[in-house]
Amino acid sequence: MTIVEIRIELKKGVADPEGKNTMKTLQSLGFQGISGVKTVKLFEVELDAPADKAQAEAEEMCRKLLANPVIQNYRVTVR
Amino acid sequence: MTIVEIRIELKKGVADPEGKNTMKTLQSLGFQGISGVKTVKLFEVELDAPADKAQAEAEEMCRKLLANPVIQNYRVTVR
Numbered sequence: 001m002t003i004v005e006i007r008i009e010l011k012k013g014v015a016d017p018e019g020k021n022t023m024k025t026l027q028s029l030g031f032q033g034i035s036g037v038k039t040v041k042l043f044e045v046e047l048d049a050p051a052d053k054a055q056a057e058a059e060e061m062c063r064k065l066l067a068n069p070v071i072q073n074y075r076v077t078v079r
Numbered sequence: 080m081t082i083v084e085i086r087i088e089l090k091k092g093v094a095d096p097e098g099k100n101t102m103k104t105l106q107s108l109g110f111q112g113i114s115g116v117k118t119v120k121l122f123e124v125e126l127d128a129p130a131d132k133a134q135a136e137a138e139e140m141c142r143k144l145l146a147n148p149v150i151q152n153y154r155v156t157v158r
Contacts, residue, residue: 033127035127044116045105047113065101065105
């Protein structure tokens with residue numbers, strides 16, 4: 001059993017309205033000194049495969065389903 | 080400038096329909112040996128504060144806005 005962590009984040013320059021609104025709301029609650037909030041999507045996938053195969057398979061999952069290559073980058077970490 | 084990573088995940092036993100549907104879709108695409116998919120929300124916050132203060136402030140953000148303590152756990156990591 002291998003657990004892979006798939007981290008999907010927006011590419012540089014792509015708007016992150018959720019992050020922006022979170023920042024505004026935090027500021028309106030009195031938090032100061034925030035210069036940016038970025039949102040990231042994480043999937044933890046339990047795979048019945050050895051680490052190297054799990055890594056390759058998770059990257060394939062990103063290409064086929066989880067990530068949109070136009071606006072997102074992905075990174076796979078085996079835990 | 081400190082970057083804190085705020086990781087918000089569902090508590091054990093709380094339903095994760097997004098994860099479940101992602102798993103089903105991956106299986107329907109031919110991926111085998113998946114025994115679970117869990118979704119996690121991540122915020123990267125840039126704070127104008129030293130590391131220890133940033134950590135405390137991020138935890139306060141979770142309590143006040145970002146996490147729902149009934150169904151979610153949060154973890155703050157200073158990078």
